[in-house]
Amino acid sequence: MHREQDIATMLSDIATEISQTCSTRNSVLNVYMGTGLPQLQLDLFKPILLENYAYFCSHLNNENLLNLSQLEMEDIASSLELQGKAFQQARAQEYAGAKDAADLYAKYCMFIIRNKANATSGDTLEEFDHKKLSSNTLLTLQLSAQRMREAAEAV
Numbered sequence: 001m002h003r004e005q006d007i008a009t010m011l012s013d014i015a016t017e018i019s020q021t022c023s024t025r026n027s028v029l030n031v032y033m034g035t036g037l038p039q040l041q042l043d044l045f046k047p048i049l050l051e052n053y054a055y056f057c058s059h060l061n062n063e064n065l066l067n068l069s070q071l072e073m074e075d076i077a078s079s080l081e082l083q084g085k086a087f088q089q090a091r092a093q094e095y096a097g098a099k100d101a102a103d104l105y106a107k108y109c110m111f112i113i114r115n116k117a118n119a120t121s122g123d124t125l126e127e128f129d130h131k132k133l134s135s136n137t138l139l140t141l142q143l144s145a146q147r148m149r150e151a152a153e154a155v
Contacts, residue, residue, distance in 0.1 A: 003155065004068050010151060011056060014144045015049035022113050022137040043116045048109060050076045054088070055105040055145060058095030059152035102145035109141050 019041040053073035060066045074084030098104040 003065065007056070007065070007069065007151070007155075008072065011049060011052040011148070014052050014148065015045050018048050018109065018137070018140055018144060019044040021140045040116060044113060046076060046080060047112045047116070050080060050082075050087075051091075051105065051108050051112065052144070052148060054091035054108075055095065055101065056148045056152050057088075058092060058101055059149045060155065061153070062155045065155055102142065102149070105145045106138065106141040110137075113137065 022040075022044070050073060053069060053076065057066055057069050057073065060069060070088050073088050077084040077087040095101045095104060
C-alpha cells in the first residue's frame with residue numbers, strides 16, 4: 001500500500017509543478033497575500049495528472065502496481081467525463097508505439113496547456129507561443145518525464 005501512495009503523491013506533485021510552471025498569479029497582491037490559485041492552474045491539474053498516469057504506466061513493469069495505477073487512471077478519466085477504460089487502452093497503445101514516449105508525453109501536455117489556457121484566459125494560443133508556454137514549462141515537462149520513467153523502472 002505504501003508504494004501506491006508514494007506513486008500517487010509523486011504523480012500529483014508533478015502535475016502540480018507543471019501546472020504552477022505554466023500558470024502565473026493574477027497580481028502582485030496575490031503573490032504577497034497567497035490568495036487562491038489561478039484558475040488556469042486549477043484547470044490544468046487533473047488533465048495533467050491523467051497524462052502523468054498514462055505515461056507512468058507505459059514504463060511500469062510491476063503487474064500489480066500497473067493494475068492499481070490503471071484503475072486510478074480510469075477513475076481520473078471518468079471524473080473528466082472521458083471513457084476511462086478506452087482512454088487507458090488508447091494511451092497505452094500510443095505510448096507503446098511511440099519512437100520517443102517522452103516527446104509524446106510533452107506534446108500531450110502542451111496540447112492540454114494550450115487548450116486550457118485558451119479556455120481560461122480567453123486569449124488565443126496558436127501553436128507554440130513562447131509568452132504562454134515558456135522554455136521553463138518545456139524543461140519541467142522533460143524532467144517530469146524522466147523522473148516518472150526512472151520511478152517506474154525502479155519498482
